[in-house]
Amino acid sequence: MTEDKKQALVLWLEEVGIDDVALVGGKNASLGEMIRELGSQGVKVPTGFVVTATAYTRFLEETGLKEKIKELLAGLDTSNLRQLAQAGESIREAIVGTQFPMTLLTAVTERYAEMEQRYGQDVDVAVRSSATAEDLPGASFAGEHDTYLGIRGVGDVIKAIKSAMASLFTNRAISYRVDKGFDHMKVALSVTIQQMVRSDLGASGVMFTVDTESGFKDLLIINGSWGLGEMIVQGEVSPDEFFVYKPKLNQS
Numbered sequence: 001m002t003e004d005k006k007q008a009l010v011l012w013l014e015e016v017g018i019d020d021v022a023l024v025g026g027k028n029a030s031l032g033e034m035i036r037e038l039g040s041q042g043v044k045v046p047t048g049f050v051v052t053a054t055a056y057t058r059f060l061e062e063t064g065l066k067e068k069i070k071e072l073l074a075g076l077d078t079s080n081l082r083q084l085a086q087a088g089e090s091i092r093e094a095i096v097g098t099q100f101p102m103t104l105l106t107a108v109t110e111r112y113a114e115m116e117q118r119y120g121q122d123v124d125v126a127v128r129s130s131a132t133a134e135d136l137p138g139a140s141f142a143g144e145h146d147t148y149l150g151i152r153g154v155g156d157v158i159k160a161i162k163s164a165m166a167s168l169f170t171n172r173a174i175s176y177r178v179d180k181g182f183d184h185m186k187v188a189l190s191v192t193i194q195q196m197v198r199s200d201l202g203a204s205g206v207m208f209t210v211d212t213e214s215g216f217k218d219l220l221i222i223n224g225s226w227g228l229g230e231m232i233v234q235g236e237v238s239p240d241e242f243f244v245y246k247p248k249l250n251q252s
Contacts, residue, residue, distance in 0.1 A: 005020075005023070006023060006054065007054060008023075008052055008054065009051065009052060009054060009055040009058070009103060009104050009107045010049050010050065010051055010052065010055065010104075010107045010108060010111050011024070011049065011050050011052060012047070012048075012049050012050075012111075013028070013031055013032045013035055013045075013047050013048055013049065013050060013192070013194070014032065014035050014036060014047065015032065016028060016029055016031075016032035016033075016050060017029060017032050017033045017036055018030065018032075018033045020032070021132065022053070022132055023052050023053055023054065023132075023190070024050050024052055024053065024130060024190040025053065025129075025130030025131050025132050025188075025189070025190040026130065026131075026132075027128065027129075027130035027192070028050050028128075028130040028190050028192050029130075031045060031192065031194070032050075035047060046194050046195040046196070046197055047194070047195060048115065048125060048126075048192055048193045048194035048195050049111040049112075049115070049192075049193050050130075050190055050191070050192050050193075051104070051108065051161055051190060051191040051192075051193070052190050053132050053188035053189065053190045055104050055107075055190075056165055056188045056189050056190065056191075057188055058101065058104070059098075059100060059101060059104060059165070062101045063098050063099075063101065065094060065095060065098055066185065068091075068094055069091050069094070069169070069184070069185070070185065072087045072090050072091055073087060073091075073174070073184055076174070076178075078174065078175040078178045078179075081171075084171050084174065084175060085171055087174070088169055088170060088171040088174055091166070091169040092166040092167070092169055092170070093166075095162055095165055095166040095169070096159070096162045096163055096166050098162075100158065100162070105158070108154070108157065108158060108161065108193075109154050109158075111193070112125075112154045112157055112193065113154070115193075115195065119195060122152040122153050123152070123195065123196075124150050124151070124152055124195070124196040125151050125152075125157060125193050125194060125195060125196055126147060126148070126149050126150075126151070126192070126193075126194045126195075126196055127147065127148040127149075127151050127157065127160035127161055127163075127164055127191060127192070127193055127194075128147045128164070128191065128192040128194060129145035129146055129147060129164040129165075129167055129168075129189055129190075129191055130189070130190045130191065130192060131145055131168065131187055131188070131189050131190075132187060132188045132189070132190065145164065145167040145168060145170070145173060145189065146163065146164055146167035146170070147164070147230070148160040148163065148164065149196065149228065149230060150196060157193060161191050161193070164189065164191045165189050165191065167189075168187065168188075168189045169184075199226075199227050199228050199229070200226075200227065202226075203224045203225060203226055204224065204225065204226075204227060204228055204229030204230075204231075204232070205222055205223050205224030205225065205229055205232055205239060206222075206223045206224075206229065206232055206233065206239075207220060207221070207222045207223075208220070208221040208222075217246075218245060218246045218247055219243060219244070219245060219246065220242075220243070220244035220246060221241070221242070221243055221244075222241070222242040222243075222244065223239040223240070223241050223242075224239055224240050224242070225237050225238075225239040225240060
């Protein structure tokens with residue numbers, strides 16, 4: 001990774017890949033890798049841009065939020081649910097209520113404007129969180145941080161980005177990091193602003209590239225339903241389930 005890339009506040013998804021987990025988190029690195037490696041094979045991944053972990057870190061440092069967060073977390077007993085809730089709420093409100101530095105505000109505004117030129121005025125986007133400590137061998141942060149769907153207009157995009165950053169300090173995320181021995185200030189959050197697709201015209205779902213129960217590598221498992229994939233992830237619907245035996249895919 002070049003020094004210029006390390007210092008970037010925003011990057012197009014096409015510019016990131018699996019080697020950039022420390023900069024954009026696991027989710028964003030994987031999205032970029034799929035766009036770069038699978039696009040030529042006909043796999044269509046919606047594009048967008050990433051607010052990097054560098055941008056998150058600078059936001060906290062340049063606005064004084066970092067020291068405020070440290071103070072609020074100092075001596076916190078996560079088993080005291082009232083104390084945990086008060087600290088978490090204070091941190092989230094501080095992040096959402098603080099203005100972005102002008103450099104970051106300008107960068108986000110310009111990238112969203114470019115997306116509008118490509119896809120139309122007030123293009124609908126998903127604002128997705130991607131922490132730099134996700135899906136590690138000893139811990140999984142999947143579902144700990146927030147995503148916002150159907151966001152339109154640069155003002156609401158900026159609000160959603162800050163809300164996604166603030167979700168690094170939900171009560172459950174704070175408690176989980178303490179339980180797993182993670183330093184709160186050494187985990188950063190990257191945010192994707194990704195084009196929404198018309199799920200009302202097709203199906204959404206979740207695909208596993210191995211059997212999640214046995215670890216069998218030759219099986220694809222697909223859970224799908226009409227509408228937003230978020231409904232499957234949250235358990236709001238009972239999806240159709242498909243099992244695909246990989247070795248048969250290349251046989252006519």
